[in-house]
Each structure stands twice: as C-alpha cells, then as structure tokens.
Amino acid sequence: MRRSDDQWAGAGDRHWRGSARLAASCAALFGAMSLLVDWDAGSLTPLRVVLWLGLSAALFTVLLPPRVTAGAGWLAVRGPWRTCMVHTDALTTVWRYDGVSSHLVLRDTYGHRLELDSRVLAANPLIWHALDTGVRRSVERGTLRQGAEVLERLRHHIDDETAQAVLRVSGLS
Structure with a gap:
C-alpha cells in the first residue's frame, strides 16, 4: 500500500545538505563579522543590526542551491x-x-x-x-x-x- 507522500519519495541530491550548510555558514560568518566590525567601530544601532541580519539572510538565499x-x-x-x-x-x-x-x-x-x-x-x-x-x-x-x-x-x-x-x-x- 502506498502512502500519499510516496509521490515525493525518490532520489535526492546527495550533496545538497553540504552545500546548504556551506551557504548557512557563509551567511552566518558574514553576519557575525559585519556586526562585530560595526560594534567595534561604535556605530552599531538597532537599525544597523536589522540591516546586517537582512543582508545575511539575502546572502543565504543567493548561495542556497536548488x-x-x-x-x-x-x-x-x-x-x-x-x-x-x-x-x-x-x-x-x-x-x-x-x-x-x-x-x-x-x-x-x-x-x-x-x-x-x-x-x-x-x-x-x-x-x-x-x-x-x-x-x-x-x-x-x-x-x-x-x-x-x-x-x-x-x-x-x-x-x-x-x-x-x-x-x-x-x-x-
């Protein structure tokens, strides 16, 4: 008997998880470094935190492979x-x-x-x-x-x- 979600069961990209982890790591590193540099310069504000986190999320989206x-x-x-x-x-x-x-x-x-x-x-x-x-x-x-x-x-x-x-x-x- 087949389950309803068997239509999605199949072969997947073996390397996707590693590529997704790399994309997340790069985005997290970018976010952490930009926040750290901005904090060290004394110019970190809540608006700039949102900006850096948004840019990190955008970088993750761009780097994440299909x-x-x-x-x-x-x-x-x-x-x-x-x-x-x-x-x-x-x-x-x-x-x-x-x-x-x-x-x-x-x-x-x-x-x-x-x-x-x-x-x-x-x-x-x-x-x-x-x-x-x-x-x-x-x-x-x-x-x-x-x-x-x-x-x-x-x-x-x-x-x-x-x-x-x-x-x-x-x-x-």
Missing part, C-alpha cells in the same frame, strides 16, 4: 521561492545551454518547464537514472521531439566520467 529530487516519471527542482516539476515520461523538448554555468532546460507535454545544472545529474546517479528512464519512455511514446541528441551526449559524458572514476579508484588509471 534542491533536485527525482522519482518514477518526475523530476523536481525546489528553489527558495518555488518548485518546478516536469513529467520525465512526457517530455517534449530538452535544451542544453553551455557557458559559465551549463544547465539543462526540460519541457513536458503539460507545459511545465524546469532548469537544472547538468553537474547535479553527473554527481547523482539515482537522479540521472530516473531522468534517463523517463526520457526513454518519452522517446518510446513519441513525445520527445527535440533534444534526444542532447541527452545522448550527456549520457556519454556521464558514462565516461563514471568509467574514469572507477578506473581511478581501482588504480588502473
């Missing part, structure tokens, strides 16, 4: 303001933007759109497997009209990285 989760037939990216979710077994288009921050843009038949960093897929095999399984279903159903070659290149890239990591760990490389 949380990526995946399950059977879906992929979700949860940011600080909203959650984007696509049905991976009903994808219509996939784009990959390269540059300073390489990211994928996925769109499904229901009109949902999602952006995610492709490095998250390389670092999390369970998320990649869930996406790959959904993409294969989209291809079988004929809904994926644009971007199959993008995902094929990404699949080869991730497989190459995985093989190199295995060789490195085994001492053969």
